[in-house]
Amino acid sequence: MKENNNHLKNKRILITGGLGFVGSNLSIRLTELGAEVLIVDNMLPRQGGNLFNIEPVKDKVKVNISDIRNPTSMNHLVKGMDYIFHIAGQVNHVDSVKDPLNDLSINVEGTLVLMEALRMNNPEARVIFTGTRGEYGSSLSLPVAENHAINPIGIYAITNFAAERIVLTYHNLHHIKSVCLRITNTFGPRHQMAHDEYGVFNWFIRKAMDNETIPIFGDGRILRDYLYIDDLTDSMLAIALSENTYGEVYNVGSGVPLSFVELANKIIGIAGTGRVDHTEFTSERKALEPGDYYADITKIKAAIGWQPKISLDEGISKTIEYYKKYKKHYW
């Protein structure tokens, strides 16, 4: 993929949610490749936006604090862009239940405002949309391929699916080339570490690093697959640069299942501190818990030759190393 990535040099790239976990890692990667990155982020509290996330490239990227729901901002910011990585979203599961209208507003209205801005001001741009494995709801068969039934439960998953379909409608109806990803649990540096309201993997890492108890709901046997952030950003760049991916939906994950309790014990082993304790599901968590999930990544492998390179152990080590060094910016 090295050769391909040269095509990103001097490309103008807008990253929505660019101060958050995925957006900031992608911004750093793209800047290193010589792209001109413009970040738009609303710095909504408790959502992961953190100016320290882009410390390594802070003098090279442009940061525009605004909101994807603001048509005035978006109509201007999309102009002249070659690629739009649309990552901004309300991702906090607790807030999603407490304030579902806000979820809807950010995730769906925001996506619609962005796509309208592109339709009117820059229909030539390419859009890469980051959705969630949650769009599938409970798995009817495993691993889950892209043609699995769509049964999203919970406002967060529903709004992600609606946003994905909006993006694809603009691809089909208004010919704005767009590709959509359904991403599994991702972990790594630059994820917020302040609370456990989303991003369970990173929260486990914090609890282990602090030599505290990692709380496991139920028996902890539910399976997930986990992806290290650099593998995700690699996949996003390769997807963006492949002409044949537009109009399609791809799972992005490791495809390797692991239970929550195994994951917690692995983290504790690598960190050398921490312990596990089992606790009951709240009724709310139980109603929203989709059960086992791991991705079938055959489609993305076939389309772009991507596959994860970082082992789970290596990813955990790198993550712990990062937070040891920069703890004060995240705890």
Place this chain on the structure above:
Amino acid sequence: MKENNNHLKNKRILITGGLGFVGSNLSIRLTELGAEVLIVDNMLPRQGGNLFNIEPVKDKVKVNISDIRNPTSMNHLVKGMDYIFHIAGQVNHVDSVKDPLNDLSINVEGTLVLMEALRMNNPEARVIFTGTRGEYGSSLSLPVAENHAINPIGIYAITNFAAERIVLTYHNLHHIKSVCLRITNTFGPRHQMAHDEYGVFNWFIRKAMDNETIPIFGDGRILRDYLYIDDLTDSMLAIALSENTYGEVYNVGSGVPLSFVELANKIIGIAGTGRVDHTEFTSERKALEPGDYYADITKIKAAIGWQPKISLDEGISKTIEYYKKYKKHYW
């Protein structure tokens, strides 16, 4: 179903969009059965709301002009209701493309405001939500059963699916008993006849009655199934009264496929006037056209014993008869 319907006597029923096509026919039916009907409707221009629609029961139903997106109204209006028939929606396909944010606002935000109002003020109410066959997108196999893939294309279909999933999330998470319908093309008295921006069947009837040309896109061989309004309202009452339907999704249709050109010729035959002309798809219509659809209605038949009773010919005759009598209120 006669005996069952006695259970509706004196029941308090809120009908959103109650001045439109489906809502007004349902209001009349429920009032005849002795239910106490409260209609909420925003009388949005070109959406089908028409005070004449409820002429036969105008002294018996209560009409509240407001908007499902208004929490102040909805928080009050849902109180004490036994059943909520949630029918209000932006259904105009042309407006959906021109102003997608309005679609999103009415269909999804409106549904969320209604469900939040119920959660806070009347979680005991039962909700019957009316969605669309459009949620499936293009048919991968025919007839289309409820477990068919979900690939909605176009903001109208996407917002309907999102609304359906929101309703089911409130069923699962907040225990507000809800059931969702995916309804096929429905026709009959009280549909708006002023323009062709949605409701193609009724538009064909108008053109035939006016001895004008019925425009058929392409070769007119695309298949749909068509349902007469009284069969739809029958199904809605039976669904509402069956305890085992809550939490489920049901197709409602005739299950009998007919091409647009055959339909047009049938209408012309019964009306005794009109003619057919073929015209090209606009690129917009082509991009949004899902192709053949007819419903598999096995699930609803098995659950409640409902099936359509009115033949297509009888339905067309009744519809023409109604509009001959009340033309001035619709043309």
